[in-house]
Amino acid sequence: MTQCGESGNNWAMLAGKWRTHTYQPFISGHKERCDEFRTVSGEPVGPIYGPYEDWEDKAVRDLGFPGEFPYTRGVYPSMYRGRLWTFRQIAGFSTAEETNQRYHYLLRQGQTGLSTDFDHPTLTGYDSTDPLALGEVGRLGVAIDTVRDMDDLMRGIDLSTISCSFTINHPACVLFPMFLAVAESRDVSWKSLRGTTQNDAIKEFYGQKTFALPPRASVRLALDLVEYAAKYVPKWNAINVSGYHTREAGATAVQEVAFTIGQGLAYAEGLQQRGIDLNIGLQNMSFFFGCHLDFFEEVAKFRAARRLWARLVKERFGITSPKALQMRFHTQTLGSTLARREPKNNIIRGTFQALAAILGGTQSLHISGYDEAYDIPSEDAMKMSIRTQQVLGMESGVANIVDPLGGAFAVEYLTDRIESEVRDYLRILEQMGDGSFLEGMFNAVESGFIEREISESAMAYQRKIDSGELPWVAENIFKPEEDESSDSGLEFFTFDESTEEKQKARLTEFLRNRDSSLVAQRLQLVREVAENGMNAIPAIFEAVKVGATEGEVMGLFRNIFGEYQDPAVY
Template sequence: MTENSNANSANNLDEIAKEKKKWEETTVKKSLERVPERKRSFKTLSDLEVKPLYTPNDIKDLSYLRDLGFPGEYPYTRGAQPTSYRAKFWTMRQFAGLGNADETNKRFKYLIENGQTGLSVAFHLPTIYGYESCSPMSAGEVGKEGVAIDTLSDMETLFDGIDLGKISTSMTINGPASILFCMYLATGEKKGVPMAKLTGTIQNDIFKEYQAQKSYIFPPEPSVRLIVDTIEYCTKNVPRWNTISISGYHIREAGSTAVQELAFTLGNGLAYVEAGIKRGLNVDDFAPRLSFFFNAHNNFFEEVAKYRAARRIWAKHMKNDYNAKDPRSLRLRFHTQTAGVSLTAQEPYNNIIRVTLQALASVMGGTQSLHTNSFDEALALPSEDAVRMALRTQQIIAHESGVADVIDPLAGSYFVESLTNKMEEETERYFDKIKEMGKGSMLEGTFVGIKNNFYQREIANASYQFQQELEAKEQVQVGVNKFKFSGEEGLQPEILKISEEVGEQQVKDLEKLKQSRDEEKAQQCLAKVKEIAQTKENLIPYILDAVKAYCSVGEIIGILKSVFGVYKEESIF
């Protein structure tokens, strides 16, 4: 056997297997007699076995052209873009929202001044759930975990002095997504930026709300109707806008494994594709503007494999199941956020290291956009110092580490390729279960799985298992269940606090706006939204009219509730 022999020839693989066995029985055996392996089970966070060593035999069926290909080409395993970060770094998009629109506007400008290249809006809980700031349900929550946005007036303040024609904006909103999107369109119009030039993403993914995050409002079917309305409207009028960010992030934050995050997220994405086709849309007209949002957790190689598998799985199913022909429909693009659930309140400065490793995995996995969490987020909304440090983490990775110089640098690793294959295999098993529930349909299977608590139960079981492992110290959290620091000095940074006066002022401003607006016009617009909601006509133009009449998020949601109803989940406990 010469050195130039085919590395994947049967004879060579047999010889490698033979030599590996010899190595295990001699070299390894002697080593273990002197120094035994650590007493733990070696596995990923998805409970996938990690072998001590990987060889060509672990990827003997891998075909380079079929399974990997080249970056920017089917099946996109090696990257969505041909030149990756050699041409352009990922978008550095720090999530921000605090207090009122004016305070968040100042934070946006601070981040832009420090080199951020994209905006990402965090809304406060009342807006997320569709309540006005003056609602009794909003008491004590106004501006506390995001920015308070009630009307178009707030949105105008939020982006005051920011050129929406030059910066991309992402908005993390779901149940009321169509309303906040319309507010952004109206704000752009007032600034002289036509819809066709606006760029950004609206999260708009309701399936994961029922499955994990629980900030739903309406039942699943009318919620999906609103999503498809948005997709249809943007396809015709806002061509550069990503109409939905199909989000695994929140599924992972709820306690899922990496495999569950991958399977449920891509399954939800395929369900939305079916919903669009069912509406009568051509798949290649809307699929290029679907985007994804993944978590970046602690197990470095599992996360890299997850992103690589995601691209390949999406490309295969879009091509084979939905007959997509436009390469952009097959190309999965995604944003990543480091794992909030991994951050600890104990020794919070340790979170800087966690976030750095998670961000590095995101970059080496080929993300298009990245948010790095601030080290103090387990304690409060991030301070300016903390959010600057988070942004600097990305900038140092981009400009000082060299990892962005090579496209898909871990490709060809026996371990990484084997793990990528395993992630794909496990995802396909979940797909089979979902399709079985839907009698062949991913969309119907998703509806069924939500209503019978399939997803909720799977995530809850994974979360429970992980918690048991933490308590048994099978999983280590440094500074929490091992290597605890007994001192206090220097451990707790100063944290950001939102004054109650913010909420009081927000309520006063909302009441003042309602008194000054054209009330007759506002009521007419609300009545029209109610009328159209009872038909199959696209709601977006009518919501846009209501927004321009300064109707509030809470008022429009209230009208839609009267038609669609509200969703109540049956508990699984």
């Protein structure tokens, strides 16, 4: 990259002079805090950045204008001057009825979209009565076994106006049909349904790690859902390509973007192989990132990701439709950045992380609860997160100028560097598949390549935290003398230990009242379409509508496709 210009350029010459005559002598007398400053991801940063030599060309080429290719400055021309990002705090715990109450609470506080966290048995495709579910039913998310649970989850929610997001991946092919069945039973047109199924099968193998099926089978079912939704539920974001969990697993900012874009390109390829016009197909694909603590690195990350995605899908697939070129994404501030000691400090962390996401141009936002290191968020923590968003959006004025950091030399430099380093990773992934990203991602998963990369970054980060090289207030510096959470004066979420029994009883009662032979018939149909390679969604829809459970359908798939053995790279 050319920066600071050639000799003869007045600014470059002056900058050189400043470095030698002003800066160097100064820091030899006033030592800087570190010998070398680095971002959270470990990238070195200099003291100042100056204008590029071809500044105006660069502005045209790499920045452009909001709402125009390459979308560095945002996907919409007026961005938050039109509508603020969606305040979307995720919720999910215990039974469907209890989560539904939390939904109504959040909507009363001014939340503008719903988002659901599921418990581990639901995420991994087991019913609440399964022995493997012991102790985890409704614990870290809501337990959904049947269409009745889904109906209770959505009780009193107007599905035609509120957008609903589901953090579910391999079993998305079962839960989405349950949601459709609920809409049908309430005479809500599928055409009016808005929302998202995460349905990102690939990242499960190294990010969230709640996989249920092997890579190829899970991607096939994910794409079945995308294809089906495109036809019958056109406003639905059928796939939410996610980097959040990858970052949470320890990836750097570059790795987070690289693997996420790798996933996105893999799905795009898969859709193309099915004969779907990507100009339409990619319109229903959205993205999801985490936001870490390094402010400028994060802002740059979002801008780089958006620009690179637009460029890549244009280069690779010849996409022309603006909506298909635009990377629209949700952001969640990373739970792992929040401290256990002095949890109120996390409100500050959440605030500037959210600001980074806003300045990076996010479409929706969740601020992790300040009590994240203790348990699932309390009502108060979620209210605080919504209030933070409201203050940032409505009081601070940051939403009134589009891409206000655009053109800041340091931010542009970081944006360029992330884009270029992500491209390096993508080349490796492409090579691993002999030119195909879909095959490349399968190989990168099965060989443990991605896990190894993430695991090394996680280790490096941990060392820096342990050594204090990366300061973490109240955790590795300014540690409180008393390490008692009770001193914080905060009320944490208390889990109702009777949830498991309650949910098991609900399920048992439901199973008693359904037409078992009809369910068996419909499940047989699911088996047939799964085995002969047809789109499985219609058959699943017919099965869950008459009462097939999530565990029954996923169990059937495990039976057909086998269970995935984690390569467990460390």
